[in-house]
Amino acid sequence: MELPDLRILDVIDILLVAALTFYLYRLVKGTPAINIFIGIVIIYIIYSITETLKMELLSRALGAFTGAGVFALIVVFQQEIRKFLLMLGSTNFTSRKGFLKQLHFFKDDIDTDHTAVDQIVKACGEMSNTFTGALIVIKRDGSLDFVKNTGDEQDIVVNTSIIKSIFFKNSPLHDGAMIIEGNRITATRVILPVSDNRSIPQRFGLRHRAAVGVTERSNAIAIAVSEETGQISLINNAEFETFENLEDLSVRIKKHLE
Numbered sequence: 574m575e576l577p578d579l580r581i582l583d584v585i586d587i588l589l590v591a592a593l594t595f596y597l598y599r600l601v602k603g604t605p606a607i608n609i610f611i612g613i614v615i616i617y618i619i620y621s622i623t624e625t626l627k628m629e630l631l632s633r634a635l636g637a638f639t640g641a642g643v644f645a646l647i648v649v650f651q652q653e654i655r656k657f658l659l660m661l662g663s664t665n666f667t668s669r670k671g672f673l674k675q676l677h678f679f680k681d682d683i684d685t686d687h688t689a690v691d692q693i694v695k696a697c698g699e700m701s702n703t704f705t706g707a708l709i710v711i712k713r714d715g716s717l718d719f720v721k722n723t724g725d726e727q728d729i730v731v732n733t734s735i736i737k738s739i740f741f742k743n744s745p746l747h748d749g750a751m752i753i754e755g756n757r758i759t760a761t762r763v764i765l766p767v768s769d770n771r772s773i774p775q776r777f778g779l780r781h782r783a784a785v786g787v788t789e790r791s792n793a794i795a796i797a798v799s800e801e802t803g804q805i806s807l808i809n810n811a812e813f814e815t816f817e818n819l820e821d822l823s824v825r826i827k828k829h830l831e
């Protein structure tokens with residue numbers, strides 16, 4: 574058997590498919606669709622092997638299956654495809670000046686700096702002690718406009734006292750989530766998409782599901798303070814991250830924002 578010549582374009586092709594597959598995997602990870610996704614990948618790998626080895630019968634049977642599979646995929650992954658397009662649409666690729674920014678050639682967005690993170694973590698620690706519920710979303714690359722529009726626009730410099738007073742139970746702004754972009758609070762009372770991920774433990778209610786939901790649909794990170802237990806949760810990429818103490822939490826957030 575002769576190995577085909579590998580052109581540079583083939584390498585790019587493989588890398589792009591790998592990136593796309595990884596992106597899709599991240600999207601369906603933790604949802605029931607993951608098993609279907611793995612099943613499809615396995616069938617496709619077997620199909621490719623049978624084709625390369627010229628095993629006519631099996632490759633024709635699997636070929637027919639994968640051909641019709643595209644339509645089946647659209648039906649089965651209807652929800653995930655919606656999320657994928659939503660995620661794609663909410664990245665800066667679609668904004669006028671965003672393309673180069675997305676590639677990190679020019680970065681005119683101001684990142685959330687260490688001082689702001691320390692203020693956020695301090696506020697979370699104090700809200701945890703007083704059992705004050707909170708939900709904070711910190712933007713990374715990619716727009717959060719699709720959720721920001723559901724709340725009230727703000728332009729406030731991040732500060733421990735301000736965060737605490739916003740989430741204070743009697744404050745008119747305490748409901749919903751707070752969005753932080755750079756070193757500013759840019760929205761309050763935001764309604765986030767709630768995750769339907771079944772692997773989220775039952776003890777977590779809507780606040781935590783919303784924290785997971787926003788990280789499923791964007792590149793942001795979320796911090797939730799439970800009103801019931803005072804527990805602080807850090808959610809990144811639809812997963813709860815454990816941390817030792819407030820200092821560790823701060824280090825982790827800073828790392829995610831690098």
Ligand SMILES: Nc1ncnc2c1ncn2[C@@H]1O[C@H](COP(=O)(O)OP(=O)(O)OP(=O)(O)O)[C@@H](O)[C@H]1O
Pocket residue numbers: 706707708747748749750763764765766767776777778779780781782783798799800801802
């Ligand atoms: N989709 C959402 N987007 C933003 N905030 C939400 C959303 N759903 C719920 N919340 C906020 O979470 C608060 C508490 O909801 P819930 O008690 O169901 O959450 P929880 O995860 O059990 O949190 P806690 O441990 O604080 O009770 C609501 O009052 C609201 O402020």
